[in-house]
Amino acid sequence: MTVESLPTPLPAHVRAAFGPTVTYLNAASCGLLPIEAAQVLERADRQRVTGEFVIPDVDPIIADCRAAIGRLTGFEARQIAIGSQVSQLVGVVADSLPPGARVLLPEGEFASVVWPFLARPDLEVRTVPLAGLAAAVRSDDALVAAAVVQSADGAIVDMPAVVAAARAAGARVLFDLSQATGWYPVHATGADWVVGVGYKWLLAPKGSAFLAGTDAALDTLRPVAAGWYAGYNPWETCYDAPLRLAADARRFDVSPAWSAWIGLRVGLRTIESVGIGNIQRHDVALANRLREGLGLPEGNSAIVSVEVAPETLERLRTARVIGSMRAGRLRLACHLYNTEDEIDHVLDVLAG
Numbered sequence: 001m002t003v004e005s006l007p008t009p010l011p012a013h014v015r016a017a018f019g020p021t022v023t024y025l026n027a028a029s030c031g032l033l034p035i036e037a038a039q040v041l042e043r044a045d046r047q048r049v050t051g052e053f054v055i056p057d058v059d060p061i062i063a064d065c066r067a068a069i070g071r072l073t074g075f076e077a078r079q080i081a082i083g084s085q086v087s088q089l090v091g092v093v094a095d096s097l098p099p100g101a102r103v104l105l106p107e108g109e110f111a112s113v114v115w116p117f118l119a120r121p122d123l124e125v126r127t128v129p130l131a132g133l134a135a136a137v138r139s140d141d142a143l144v145a146a147a148v149v150q151s152a153d154g155a156i157v158d159m160p161a162v163v164a165a166a167r168a169a170g171a172r173v174l175f176d177l178s179q180a181t182g183w184y185p186v187h188a189t190g191a192d193w194v195v196g197v198g199y200k201w202l203l204a205p206k207g208s209a210f211l212a213g214t215d216a217a218l219d220t221l222r223p224v225a226a227g228w229y230a231g232y233n234p235w236e237t238c239y240d241a242p243l244r245l246a247a248d249a250r251r252f253d254v255s256p257a258w259s260a261w262i263g264l265r266v267g268l269r270t271i272e273s274v275g276i277g278n279i280q281r282h283d284v285a286l287a288n289r290l291r292e293g294l295g296l297p298e299g300n301s302a303i304v305s306v307e308v309a310p311e312t313l314e315r316l317r318t319a320r321v322i323g324s325m326r327a328g329r330l331r332l333a334c335h336l337y338n339t340e341d342e343i344d345h346v347l348d349v350l351a352g
Helices: 012-016 035-050 055-073 086-096 111-118 159-169 258-274 276-294 312-318 340-350
Strands: 080-083 102-106 124-128 143-147 172-176 193-197 209-213 303-306 324-326 329-333
Touching (some): 055 193, 055 209, 080 086, 086 143, 111 124, 111 143, 143 159, 276 340, 312 329
Parallel strands (some): 143 172
Antiparallel strands (some): 193 209, 324 329
């Protein structure tokens, strides 16, 4: 996807919604929490202290989040299940595959996408270089799974090519959107299922995740973690047999971590108010400013990965720049709260 390389500054009120005291370039690990989210969470915690917290009041908040995730991913709210971890949700898909099924993934993929399949020794799992993922799909493959934006270096999967190759082979597609949703357009992936988390680019506390899928794909899954929140009316079906699951994707729900979803609603509203297209242009422009300063070619990702000396991360921390080391390289992630001045500061630090 081609993105304008010239910066498109976001309105000042966007930056004012956050309160960083450092140069924070680590959304790929954990996004900044909006000030409003911290205030909402503090209020909820105070209610728990005073005994005034009402658990069912979280249900409409989750419904709002489900609808917003649907708008971002192109699925209907009824096709979206909630969870707490990507690996748990990928595990539901892995459980659905028949013995001997063949699964194709990129080399270097994040463990939460790979390990649920490896945990089943009766599956045949193979990996290939990311650039050759679509070309490597075979007629006997059952599933192709990949993160749309790779965790280690920010490389972006060619979604149309992968989906087309999978369809030609009769295989299904699972995309992990954890490093994409919140800055990269994922409303038309063409996948059978998508999964993602809220605590990175969606600016939420840790503890929220989602699984969305087409009706046909969801019908192949088994609610292996069926609990009270998966009932068709959780507050009326929370005791005893028989099994009374929801008819839609809620049958795969697990009981929510309240704070995670309370905070996620604020993050989703922030993302939607700015707009994915605006955020993408902003984030990629900053990342390309960083690449240019480092002598790297222009890219299309908000994540920059660069080889550095081992002591570089500590030098950045001393200069109050927060990034991370992944796969032996420095990973810096630009998001809507970052500015050009911050990028220039990072370049000065890296230049010594």
